[in-house]
Amino acid sequence: MAAYVQDAIMLFGDSITQGSWEPGKDGFGARLSHVYARKLDVINRGYSGYNTDWAIPIFEKSFATRDQQKYAPKVRLLVIWFGANDACIKPSPQHVPLPKFISNLKHIVNLVQSPKSEYYSPDTRIILVTPPPINTIQRKEDLESRTPPLALDRVFETTQLYAEAVKDVGREEQVPVTDIWTKMWDAAGKAEANLSQYMYDGLHLNKAGYELMYDALMETIREHCGELDPDKVAYVFPTWQNVAGLPEV
Amino acid sequence: MAAYVQDAIMLFGDSITQGSWEPGKDGFGARLSHVYARKLDVINRGYSGYNTDWAIPIFEKSFATRDQQKYAPKVRLLVIWFGANDACIKPSPQHVPLPKFISNLKHIVNLVQSPKSEYYSPDTRIILVTPPPINTIQRKEDLESRTPPLALDRVFETTQLYAEAVKDVGREEQVPVTDIWTKMWDAAGKAEANLSQYMYDGLHLNKAGYELMYDALMETIREHCGELDPDKVAYVFPTWQNVAGLPEV
Numbered sequence: 001m002a003a004y005v006q007d008a009i010m011l012f013g014d015s016i017t018q019g020s021w022e023p024g025k026d027g028f029g030a031r032l033s034h035v036y037a038r039k040l041d042v043i044n045r046g047y048s049g050y051n052t053d054w055a056i057p058i059f060e061k062s063f064a065t066r067d068q069q070k071y072a073p074k075v076r077l078l079v080i081w082f083g084a085n086d087a088c089i090k091p092s093p094q095h096v097p098l099p100k101f102i103s104n105l106k107h108i109v110n111l112v113q114s115p116k117s118e119y120y121s122p123d124t125r126i127i128l129v130t131p132p133p134i135n136t137i138q139r140k141e142d143l144e145s146r147t148p149p150l151a152l153d154r155v156f157e158t159t160q161l162y163a164e165a166v167k168d169v170g171r172e173e174q175v176p177v178t179d180i181w182t183k184m185w186d187a188a189g190k191a192e193a194n195l196s197q198y199m200y201d202g203l204h205l206n207k208a209g210y211e212l213m214y215d216a217l218m219e220t221i222r223e224h225c226g227e228l229d230p231d232k233v234a235y236v237f238p239t240w241q242n243v244a245g246l247p248e249v
Numbered sequence: 250m251a252a253y254v255q256d257a258i259m260l261f262g263d264s265i266t267q268g269s270w271e272p273g274k275d276g277f278g279a280r281l282s283h284v285y286a287r288k289l290d291v292i293n294r295g296y297s298g299y300n301t302d303w304a305i306p307i308f309e310k311s312f313a314t315r316d317q318q319k320y321a322p323k324v325r326l327l328v329i330w331f332g333a334n335d336a337c338i339k340p341s342p343q344h345v346p347l348p349k350f351i352s353n354l355k356h357i358v359n360l361v362q363s364p365k366s367e368y369y370s371p372d373t374r375i376i377l378v379t380p381p382p383i384n385t386i387q388r389k390e391d392l393e394s395r396t397p398p399l400a401l402d403r404v405f406e407t408t409q410l411y412a413e414a415v416k417d418v419g420r421e422e423q424v425p426v427t428d429i430w431t432k433m434w435d436a437a438g439k440a441e442a443n444l445s446q447y448m449y450d451g452l453h454l455n456k457a458g459y460e461l462m463y464d465a466l467m468e469t470i471r472e473h474c475g476e477l478d479p480d481k482v483a484y485v486f487p488t489w490q491n492v493a494g495l496p497e498v
Contacts, residue, residue, distance in 0.1 A: 002257050002322050003313040021282040028280045033270040049489030064252040071320035093493040183288040240298030243344040
C-alpha cells in the first residue's frame, strides 16, 4: 500500500481532464506531474462525458471526509473543470440547465470550503476552470462522420454562457478562475475556424490547446496560490547530494 | 484530502523513473497514467541520483505498514528500477558494491513479500527492471563538457554486471523482470554508439528509449501479471453512458 508521504493536487473534471496524460499531447495533467515530482502527487479524477450532476456523487467518494482526513493525502489544490458537457444542448442526456450548473459548482466549492461540511478542508486551495470554446465547424464535421451520423450537440453561444457562469461563481465564492475559454478565444483571434489550432474535434484539446491551458493554470497558481508555485514547494525527501553529504548543485 | 477510491501502481526508482513524465518524452510514467486512468493511480516515487542504499529508507516511509494498510491505497503493482547509480564506479559516492546492490534489491522485495515483514502486502505484484546500458561515448562527452569537466563515472561492463544481477535476483526471488538492458542493447544492434538512438546523454532515456521501456514493461505485465493488463482492469466509476442509462458505445 502507498503510505501518505506527499500531499496532492486533484484534477476533477471531464474527458479534457481525464485525457490530459495522453501520449503526444503534453497535457496539463502530465506536465503538472512533471513539475511537482517529489513535491505533490497529481491525481487524475477526470471522467469522460460527465456533467456536474453526475460528478457530485463521485466527488463525495473521492474527497476525504473529516474522519478520513487524518489518514489521507492532503489535497493542497483542487482544480474543478466542468461545463463542456453540462452545456450540451437539449435533448442531449448530458445537458444540465445553466442555473443547475451554477448551483452544482457552488455546491462542490462549498463541500470543501464550508466549515459545516463533512468534507471541510481549509488547507485545500480551489481553482475553477471555464470550459473551452466550441468550434462548431469541427464538431459538426466530427459528428456527421460517425455511423450513424449525429446531430450537433453543442453550440458556441451556449458554452460561452456556461464559461461566463464559471467566472461568476468564482467571483461570488471568491475562488480564482483559469479562464481558458477567453484565453483560447483570444488566441484564435476570435474566429471560430481558427480554434482548430487548439482542438482536434471542436471540443477536445490538442497539444497546443493543452499548452495554452497549462500556461494559464500556472499563471493562476502563481498569482493566487503563490505557495503552490512549483519553485516554492520543497522536495519531500532530500536530494542525493544532500544524503551523500555533498554540496548541492 | 484524497479519499481511497483507486488502487495504485508505484514506480520506485531513480532519475529515469522520476523524469518519466517529462514533456516531449511520452515517458513510461505518463503513458501508464494514461492507460490506467480511472483504473489505477500511478505514483511517482523516482529519486534522481539515488542508489539502493539511500532508497531503502525512502521505501520504508513510502510503502504502508500493516497498520497503515487499511487506510492506504493498495499498491497492485510495484515497479523497482535501480542500478544505474549503484553501478557508478569508485570513487563515486553513488557506488554501491555489487553484492550489496543484490542484497538491497532482495531486501526491498522481501519487505513486501515476506509474511514476517511489517510491510507484507500479498496483493502487490512486483516487477524488477534492469538498468539501461551505458553509452560511454555520449556520457564522456556530457561529463567533459561540464564546468569543471568531470571524469567518466560509469562504464559499460560494470552496468552490464548490475543488469545481470537484477535478472539473477528476479530468478531467485521468482519476481518477473523487464530487461530493458538487453532490449536496448539488442535494439542498438549491440553497438555502443547506436545507443544514442535511445538516450540523450549516455545514461538517461529519450522518447525512443522510453517507448522501448514502456513496450517492454507492458509485455512483462501482460505475461506475468495478466490481471493488471489495462484492458482487463475495470473503471472504478461507471461510464457516463452507464450513469445516463444509455447503451455503452
